[in-house]
Amino acid sequence: MPARGERPGEFGMIARYLRPLADDPGAFGLTDDAALLRPEPGFDLVLTKDMVAAGVHFFPDDPPESIARKALRVNLSDLAAKGAAPVGYLLGLALPADWTEDWMAGFSAGLAEDQKRYGIPLLGGDTVKSPDGLMLSVTALGQVPAGRIVRRSGAKVGDVIVVSGTIGDAALGLRLRLGTLDGTTAGEGVSHLLDRYLHPQPRLGLAEAVRDFANAALDISDGLIGDLSHVTRTSGVSAVVEAARIPLSDAARALVAGDPTALASVLTGGDDYEILATMPEARLAAYKAAAARAGIPVTVIGGIIEGEGAPAVIDAGGAKITLGRVSHDHF
């Protein structure tokens, strides 16, 4: 590894580590002030921007490949939940003074792999010196056939509430990292939980099915119940969730059985990056079939009801479970 003093400057760093990621013609090899996007006729663009900061959204010593993936994937998850296919992204990179070439090599390798995996090119961005820690700001652009974006606000009374994958893994993984939860009962499943915190799995394979069948959808980033409350509030409805139906990984199930605080993390912890969708029960079979074709499990966890209150969570006996804070407040 070159010594600190041999690091390239800004333009050298961009040429070496970022330009190879920008092979889309609209990126102009990152040599211009701006990028170009020729929209496909008949499509709307979906725009999302998520920032992640060291010490807030990831640990400063997380592998650079993982940090890169997380920064990109949390944005792809938003696109998927809106029924959109990826078009391209812009990367804002605020690098602390002590960045190394090794770190940048890992970071750009993580992006390169995910660009290929999810079919999304780097179009442009900005690199600045961070006076403090690493911060990343990704703007992702996706497209949906015109008029077909799936909103949070479309939930209807009688809809079933369906989530993809398993819930709570990342929040439990974070607690294991922070040492606020004993992972013993999860055994080897601990590594699954830690991985789910580091590596969100954006459900782009579900985007078309969401578009075709959901009345409302979002990705679960702030916590299952908090995000569901965004759906119910903007839709003017309420909801009931049956705790026992929430899909858990084996590792999460073991921890929930052993520690009563683990269920609260599952319900409110966030960082799931699974898709919550609501739809009429009549469309459920078709949604499930499409999800199965995409290799993504989906599970009904409750239903949309009349009312204006926060979603209720009930246990197997029908009793209401009292929650503290219902979502992750970033402040």
Place this chain on the structure above:
Amino acid sequence: MPARGERPGEFGMIARYLRPLADDPGAFGLTDDAALLRPEPGFDLVLTKDMVAAGVHFFPDDPPESIARKALRVNLSDLAAKGAAPVGYLLGLALPADWTEDWMAGFSAGLAEDQKRYGIPLLGGDTVKSPDGLMLSVTALGQVPAGRIVRRSGAKVGDVIVVSGTIGDAALGLRLRLGTLDGTTAGEGVSHLLDRYLHPQPRLGLAEAVRDFANAALDISDGLIGDLSHVTRTSGVSAVVEAARIPLSDAARALVAGDPTALASVLTGGDDYEILATMPEARLAAYKAAAARAGIPVTVIGGIIEGEGAPAVIDAGGAKITLGRVSHDHF
């Protein structure tokens, strides 16, 4: 001013200070995961993203209205230089823990005024807690008639080099802020220089003329000569700039006359956010006329020549002026 403990949380802050800025229907009142943009048929989208950080691009105690304007305007300047008209922007806001309601009120007021001034709506974004200082990441979207973006790479041998406004004011203003330059000879002009550092003037009024007449263009952010070298390198040409023709404000002229280091700041300091364009001399009169209609002065400072070397700067006698670093390296 409410005490620290009475501040709203994340969602309350967004509702109070940012949602009023997001009245475009595609912003969904900032209540969804993503924003929607229906591209206008026949236009290409131009995408730019500039991050600014406290202690790097502005002073932490600058007025919040000014910080807001700078973050937005440096992006609008990129759009103008590409010949694009503003369409909308996304705001990434990493707020330090000690933010106040007063600060947010000023910040959002600065954005509101500039949105109106430049006709650009807030479409979406993200707000996160900054573990350290304030950082802003704006992604701006503009549009140009399809195929009409103006690149850096189009400069042709024989083109004249034209800049808008005056050069060096912001760099001198920064030196006055930092105390590395004595402003006495500028007299009351000091306030002009300080204002030019705080408040870039994006030349959106020139965008159409740039599109109609320029072979190449960019906005001067890293320094006149450094940015010109981006044009010459990507265009496969070289350039000569006559120092005496570079347009200076009265205040800058006074400082340059009194301190030999001031000229270097003018040539290489950056933060000008003026448009540098190259065009055949035959189009110059039409460009000047269009600029005059927009109320923006433009000045020829040199020409594009054959060659591959860095641009040369010559004095009134034709002798080459030696520069140190030619542009601001952000690292």
